[in-house]
Amino acid sequence: MRTLNGKNLAAAIRAQAEAEATAGPQPRLAVVAATADEASLWYVRSIAKAAAGVGIACDVVDLGADADAGQIGATLSRLSSDPQVHGVMLQTPLPAGASAQQLAAAIDPRKDVDGANPLSLGRLAAGLPAFPPATAAAVLALLDHYEVELEGRRAVVVGRSTVVGKPLAHLLLDRHATVTVAHSRTRDLASVTSTADVLVAAAGRAGLIGAAHVAPGAVVIDVGTNPTEDGGLTGDVDFEAVSGVAGALTPAPGGVGPVTTALLLRHTARAANLP
Numbered sequence: 001m002r003t004l005n006g007k008n009l010a011a012a013i014r015a016q017a018e019a020e021a022t023a024g025p026q027p028r029l030a031v032v033a034a035t036a037d038e039a040s041l042w043y044v045r046s047i048a049k050a051a052a053g054v055g056i057a058c059d060v061v062d063l064g065a066d067a068d069a070g071q072i073g074a075t076l077s078r079l080s081s082d083p084q085v086h087g088v089m090l091q092t093p094l095p096a097g098a099s100a101q102q103l104a105a106a107i108d109p110r111k112d113v114d115g116a117n118p119l120s121l122g123r124l125a126a127g128l129p130a131f132p133p134a135t136a137a138a139v140l141a142l143l144d145h146y147e148v149e150l151e152g153r154r155a156v157v158v159g160r161s162t163v164v165g166k167p168l169a170h171l172l173l174d175r176h177a178t179v180t181v182a183h184s185r186t187r188d189l190a191s192v193t194s195t196a197d198v199l200v201a202a203a204g205r206a207g208l209i210g211a212a213h214v215a216p217g218a219v220v221i222d223v224g225t226n227p228t229e230d231g232g233l234t235g236d237v238d239f240e241a242v243s244g245v246a247g248a249l250t251p252a253p254g255g256v257g258p259v260t261t262a263l264l265l266r267h268t269a270r271a272a273n274l275p
């Protein structure tokens with residue numbers, strides 16, 4: 001079984017981001033957060049640290065977990081019209097009553113480096129240029145890096161979120177895979193997932209995918225970042241069990257996560273260089 005490590009790929013993507021970031025005026029990313037969620041705040045800190053490492057300025061706009069939709073929307077609009085800001089990201093989760101899908105419409109699509117504006121998803125679906133969500137792009141980057149063939153192969157995505165499952169289905173379709181999207185109401189999940197040449201677990205449920213879900217030799221990508229009781233993170237895939245069946249498997253942590261952060265930075269450098 002091959003372990004599809006994401007750390008080396010992430011370093012290579014950060015090097016590209018740095019080259020692109022230092023070629024012109026310094027790119028600036030604004031990350032808007034309105035949450036007390038520890039995992040989410042950890043991600044914000046790791047973005048800020050990684051940005052500093054590649055020459056990208058990063059402003060964290062922390063509105064606090066009590067912010068309302070009006071404040072968040074006004075902040076996104078202000079950042080979208082600020083010529084000093086090249087990338088705008090709205091961190092999830094949001095306070096009750098605030099809809100990420102609705103609010104993200106306030107992000108200028110040219111600055112939408114995490115592909116959150118519904119226009120970006122629509123453009124992606126239509127095959128037009130757009131920034132895909134960094135997590136969905138990270139799955140494709142890993143598959144490409146490890147030279148996993150997609151054309152004509154069966155890909156099953158477990159999870160239908162707006163940040164991962166839906167955009168990823170479009171990215172895989174663009175690459176001529178035969179795509180199935182399974183989710184929490186799918187009946188007999190294992191009978192669907194075991195048809196996959198490429199299986200992507202993005203449901204957000206620790207240990208959802210076990211040995212019985214995986215065809216022998218399949219390539220398995222674990223997008224899950226579920227908090228564990230001891231303060232760590234674990235994926236949607238039971239690594240031990242699945243590593244006995246799969247042909248290749250990403251670790252979590254150490255797989256999709258680092259590549260996601262690196263791509264967010266590369267998107268920001270590209271946003272700053274858009275004509």
Ligand SMILES: Nc1nc(=O)c2c([nH]1)NC[C@@H]1CN(c3ccc(C(=O)N[C@@H](CCC(=O)O)C(=O)O)cc3)C=[N+]21
Nearest residue numbers: 040043090091092093135225233253254255257258260
């Ligand atoms: N609008 C939005 N877009 C997101 O992409 C988004 C979000 N909101 N909200 C929060 C989640 C979480 N997320 C992670 C990204 C990288 C790691 C990551 O790099 N994790 C390390 C492990 C860190 C550890 O072990 O503590 C790894 O996988 O190696 C984790 C989690 C993106 N999210």
